[in-house]
Amino acid sequence: MTIELTSRPLLAAGCRLGENNQQRILQMPERALRLNGPSLEIVTRCDGKHTVRQIVSELQQIYSKAQPRKVEEDILGYLALLQKERALDFEQ
Amino acid sequence: MPHELSNPLALIAELTHRCPLHCVYCSNPLELQARNLEISTEDWSRVFQEAAQLGVLQADFTGGEPLARTDIIDLVRAARAAGLYINLITSGLPLDETRLSALIAAGLDHIQLSFQGAQEGISNEISGTKSHGQKLRVLEWIKQHRVALTLNFVIHRRNIDQLEEMVALAESSSATRIEFANVQYYGWAFANRENLLPIREQLDRSMAIIKREQERLEGRIRVEYVVPDYYAKYPKPCMGGWGRKLMLITPTGDALPCHAAQVIPDLSFENVKERSLREIWERSAAFQKFRGEDWMQEPCKTCDRREQDFGGCRCQALLLAGDAAATDPVCSLAPLRPKVDAILAAVNLAPVSVVAPPPNEPLTRPSWLYRPNAG
Numbered sequence: 074m075t076i077e078l079t080s081r082p083l084l085a086a087g088c089r090l091g092e093n094n095q096q097r098i099l100q101m102p103e104r105a106l107r108l109n110g111p112s113l114e115i116v117t118r119c120d121g122k123h124t125v126r127q128i129v130s131e132l133q134q135i136y137s138k139a140q141p142r143k144v145e146e147d148i149l150g151y152l153a154l155l156q157k158e159r160a161l162d163f164e165q
Numbered sequence: 166m167p168h169e170l171s172n173p174l175a176l177i178a179e180l181t182h183r184c185p186l187h188c189v190y191c192s193n194p195l196e197l198q199a200r201n202l203e204i205s206t207e208d209w210s211r212v213f214q215e216a217a218q219l220g221v222l223q224a225d226f227t228g229g230e231p232l233a234r235t236d237i238i239d240l241v242r243a244a245r246a247a248g249l250y251i252n253l254i255t256s257g258l259p260l261d262e263t264r265l266s267a268l269i270a271a272g273l274d275h276i277q278l279s280f281q282g283a284q285e286g287i288s289n290e291i292s293g294t295k296s297h298g299q300k301l302r303v304l305e306w307i308k309q310h311r312v313a314l315t316l317n318f319v320i321h322r323r324n325i326d327q328l329e330e331m332v333a334l335a336e337s338s339s340a341t342r343i344e345f346a347n348v349q350y351y352g353w354a355f356a357n358r359e360n361l362l363p364i365r366e367q368l369d370r371s372m373a374i375i376k377r378e379q380e381r382l383e384g385r386i387r388v389e390y391v392v393p394d395y396y397a398k399y400p401k402p403c404m405g406g407w408g409r410k411l412m413l414i415t416p417t418g419d420a421l422p423c424h425a426a427q428v429i430p431d432l433s434f435e436n437v438k439e440r441s442l443r444e445i446w447e448r449s450a451a452f453q454k455f456r457g458e459d460w461m462q463e464p465c466k467t468c469d470r471r472e473q474d475f476g477g478c479r480c481q482a483l484l485l486a487g488d489a490a491a492t493d494p495v496c497s498l499a500p501l502r503p504k505v506d507a508i509l510a511a512v513n514l515a516p517v518s519v520v521a522p523p524p525n526e527p528l529t530r531p532s533w534l535y536r537p538n539a540g
Contacts, residue, residue, distance in 0.1 A: 085313070085341060086311045086312055086313050086314075086339075087274050087312060087313020087314075087341070088313070089250075089274070091248065092248065093220060093221075093222055100222065100223070100250040100274065101313075102252065102274075102275040102277075102313045102315055103223070103252060103275070103342075105174070105222045105223065105250070157383065157384065159341045159342065159384070159386065159387045
């Protein structure tokens with residue numbers, strides 16, 4: 074499955090941000106992912122309002138020292154991972 | 166070898182042994198604990214707080230039937246207030262639309278609805294109750310809510326040929342996850358093993374179907390499959406390793422490293438009414454017993470896989486080898502693997518009925534040993 078730059082990712086039902094001992098976590102059915110730096114920046118933007126393209130552009134600004142192309146690849150890779158975990162719905 | 170202590174990630178809260186179903190593979194112990202011995206709402210609330218402080222991220226509310234607790238809404242609220250993610254593992258029987266809404270409003274994150282099959286006949290036979298119709302109603306109610314849903318199917322010889330129908334049922338619901346869990350042979354399932362173990366052809370067919378469905382449903386429904394470990398080459402990393410990731414609290418408040426730990430002789434368990442969760446996790450004899458590698462025998466002791474599967478399951482070692490510290494006999498490297506092979510050979514050679522009989526032909530059914538209800 075490919076991820077469209079114009080779609081708007083939204084955390085799926087039962088997937089939400091949590092916290093334990095100052096560590097931010099993505100809570101999912103029977104699973105949890107620790108979120109740090111870029112992964113937290115991505116997940117907080119999966120709100121059904123940001124398009125994938127907007128997420129890419131905002132993170133390219135935050136991580137302006139990294140190559141823009143590399144930032145985009147990393148974001149698409151991370152969204153694909155979350156999609157495989159069934160943690161995202163994509164709104165058009 | 167010195168062993169670095171990790172913190173538990175999930176708390177399995179066995180809230181009660183009471184249950185309207187009588188499943189022939191129930192994972193509860195053969196001796197069920199009665200209602201008047203169950204710990205209170207306040208005890209559980211304190212346990213949730215202590216668990217979160219210990220690093221636990223998720224609570225699995227299970228039983229028995231967790232909805233048999235009349236304080237279930239308060240328990241959900243308390244676990245959520247402690248910061249935990251809440252999975253409810255339920256038959257769906259003691260549920261109506263009002264109670265479902267109240268559970269979700271209280272903070273329930275994820276419902277795992279258990280099914281005994283895709284069809285009424287086999288489902289009712291396995292659960293010893295008329296239950297299937299109610300589960301279908303619950304699926305419709307859940308569609309009205311934003312809550313995660315997993316359909317959980319316990320798989321065995323009598324329903325393993327219906328995987329496609331089970332997937333279709335999940336696709337007609339709002340589920341984002343299907344769990345196909347082959348029966349694990351402890352407790353009631355151990356007693357009914359000869360009628361539950363699938364034959365090899367069934368297992369091979371099921372693996373091909375699972376692979377195909379996982380690909381077809383990717384991004385829509387996660388399909389998870391737990392194989393019956395009697396057929397595996399290597400044992401399962403039971404509980405992610407003894408005392409490494411999970412802690413189970415029984416209805417009376419005993420803290421166990423796994424569901425079946427009470428079968429192991431000479432292990433005594435601490436109770437949450439007398440000790441904090443942290444003390445139990447870090448120091449109790451039961452959690453120390455098979456932690457790390459010092460307890461291991463050959464071939465585990467020098468095996469390259471010992472950090473992957475931790476020697477397999479201690480309770481299975483006890484049940485099949487008579488020694489809880491033995492290599493899990495399902496391992497192809499275990500000295501007692503021939504015993505498991507003999508069990509499989511008997512099942513595969515015997516002319517067994519793999520098709521569920523019509524409900525009006527009770528005489529062709531296996532003579533199931535049904536679990537009773539807890540008093």
